[in-house]
Amino acid sequence: MNGGAARALLDVRDLKVGLPTRRGPLAILNGVDLHVKEGEVLGVVGESGAGKSITGLAVIGLLEPPARIDGGEVWFDGARIDGLSGDELRRIRGARIGVIFQDPLTSLNPLYTIGFQLTETIRTHMDLGADAAEKRAVELLDEVGIPAAASRLGAYPHEFSGGMRQRVVIALALCANPRLIIADEPTTALDVSIQAQIIGVLKRLCREHGTAVMLITHDMGVIAETADRVAVMYAGRVIEDGTVAEVVRNASHPYSHGLMGSIPTIGARIGRLPQIRGSMPRVGAVPAGCAFAPRCPEVRDLCRAERPVMMDGKATSAACWQYSPRWSDTAAAAGGAAADG
């Protein structure tokens, strides 16, 4: 796949996640394909509800029951990790895959000092004595830029500001030198002025340690600045995958195109940011063909009838019929999206 399959650190293939409900199962992820190579930063973007966070949780086996993996495969470092037992997955989490969640204010246990939480994590995954673990904890706090790290080990989470807490959370994710970090909206809950700092810390540390990152966010600005490659998600699938520059400047999928169009550019004088008409279909109400068809300006009959797979687009790959040889055979639908909008 994309020639990178052999080198992929994380490879997610056709991942399906469902939620059994009293009105039948609800499909939350409808076959997600994505991969993260060693040391690279993959940005995963999409509107809220597109399935970004669920993908992250499913990879590390932290889906909240009753949500569950209904199909597909997750490969990490050459081994299949979906369907591993809880204990085997636990040994991967924190040790080889670190995780950062959205809200630093609630990610830390309020009743324990951060020193305790750090050494606890370190000693769970590394064979270190109490003193060595504490030393490592201080180093980590130092690395994430917490001033006077040694003296802050005894402090409780509420004694830190939001930005500082997120640095602690990053330190916690890095405790055991993981190969991959899944960062789920790491800066969304923070003050704008702090966001850049935190992203900076994350980027620097991962480069230094050679850690790969799966950066989940809806903030294209963060992606553009940080990521090497981007996967765009829509209605529970990845619909475009390519390098940041190409996706931002020359998106293949009409949805990505619209999404990039809504990034404000400094200096460009436009009256109003363009927006994509309509809204993403609700979970469980995804149309049979291409999920984006009802909103797509280019829609044709084929789009409504069949779901497109990933194919080579302009410079990226995209799940869009435009890049299929069959595109020319199908007639443009009369009216197109305008009639649906």
Next chain:
Amino acid sequence: MFSYLVNRVFQAVGVLLVVALLSFVIFNYVGDPINNMVGQEATLEDREELRERLGLNDSVLVQFLRFVANAAEGEFGISYQFQRKVSDLILERMPATLELVFVSAVIALAAGIGLGVFTGLRRDSWLSRFVLTVSLVGVSLPTFVIGILLIYIFSVGLEWLPSFGRGDTVRIGDWDSGLLTGSGWLAIILPAITLGLFQLTIILRLVRAEMLEVLRTDYIKFARARGLSRRAINFGHALKNTMVPVITIAGLQIGTLIAFSIITETVFQWPGMGLLFIQGVEFADVPIMGAYLLLAAIAFVAINLIVDLLYAAVDPRLRVSAQRGKGTA
């Protein structure tokens, strides 16, 4: 911390003063203290003289202050029905009640927290469902019905355990203890279970609910993401966080044990303060009622204070905000 404590102590004193006032009103206006002292035969002059001597003609405030001062010395007057000093009666009965409450509290806390954690962690196992169903029945069983059922099974049917009294007691100073003899332990089993069962179910359900709540929080999710062992997450991170609300309710429940011992003591003819109190209510024995009310209130207020202290011990946020409060005050 200090200002927080001072604040709580002031509140406690406030509650006690209000209860003391109620108690005073009951003493002085509900019962007739003169009748209490001299009986129906006394002449009008005798009564008037006694009124003067007892200070019943002083202002209400003076009388109230005197009442508080007396109460502080354990002086509550003379029981109508027993014709003895209430303080003596209560001192005699107190060990029985305190021992009963203590044993029940240990049972309720240990079993309640243990089962609550279990049902919270294994929420879908059949054993949890079973325990929860039984606990709902437990909540619906009035204390006296539990006692009677236990008597029927273990005293009447199986003849294993005594159905009334404390068994043999050993006197240590002013304290009559039943916890030092075999028959004393046998005698306390049924009453202690009867008294503790309701509180046990309350604590169980609370711990379970808190456990479920905490297990949903972000920091538990993050603890899982850090790959901590299940044991560390459940017992280190989750359980400790459930403790703050559990301490509050458990503390209040222990206080409730004292009140409910009234019922248990009646069922098992347990010679404690509760039995004394219910006899007081039955015979409108005002000094006993008033004294019991005040003593019970002191016990509850003391328990509340201890709960507040435990709070601060468990939750660092409270410690610091209290310190900050002191800093700015």
Next chain:
Amino acid sequence: MTARPATGATSGTAPGTAGRLLGALYRGADSDLAYSFRRNPVVVTAAIVTLLYFFGAAFADWLAPHTPFDPSTLSLGDAEKPPAWIEGGDWSYVLGTDNQGRDIFSTILYGSRLSLIVGFSAVIFSVVLGVGLGVTSGYFGGWYESVVMRAADVQLTLPSILVALMVDGVARAIFAGTDIKTDATFAIYVLIFAIGISAWPQYARVVRSATLVEKSKDYVAAARVIGIPSWRIMLRHVLPNTMGPVLVIGTIDLALAVITEATLSFLGVGIPPTQPSLGTLIRVGQEFLFSGQWWITLFPALALVLLVLAVNLLGDWLRDALNPKLR
């Protein structure tokens, strides 16, 4: 159908109301509440049991084979009869008789009626008191609020059973020796007051905090600005928003009130001995446990537990159903 054209001109209200009612009924039947009710057999059973008790209480006069508290119908010859299916039993006394020859089954019916009357009255009393104090203290604030909430604090320091016992005891002391004390009806009023007054603080607290939330919303400010009187705002807008939790507490409180009544009667300070009461019957029966007449105490105890359990189950379900977060 035929009426429609005739009222066509004024149909703005009548069918509208009916339609709204139908709509509400439909929504009600389709709601999550109704769904969670239907799919939960335990709750359905509890509801049926509760209804059976209501029915038995309402028609005790017709259903009960005897009038156990009319001394003229009692005969000591019928005393301590075992239940009908046991040797020596008599089918006219299905569940046996007590030491004075009173039919246990009839006593249970009349006793449940009295329990429910006392329970409901006590709950209504505490709801009216608690909700009234809660809404007004939340709405008006100031020293009034402080006094009410401190009073609630003080009372909550004491367990409700102790408060009820205390109130009951004080009432006894006040009326000791007077004629009133021996009046059974009066004793029941005292009991209702004692149980009711012991429960108001929880309503007051819940309703006050709900009131504070509502009060801070813009529409209340808007209503004030256009001069709608306070009582109307409270009645029309604030109160309805507090009814969910009040309903839940009220249901669980009903079970508690029934328990408290039985407990006080068991302790000998509740319903006077001349009136039918489950608690009194259990108290009397306890003495006969050792001599083998278990039915005097066990049947009334079972009846009491069943009623309380059914109401508790309903209350529990209601709380979970109205508060999805807890599921």
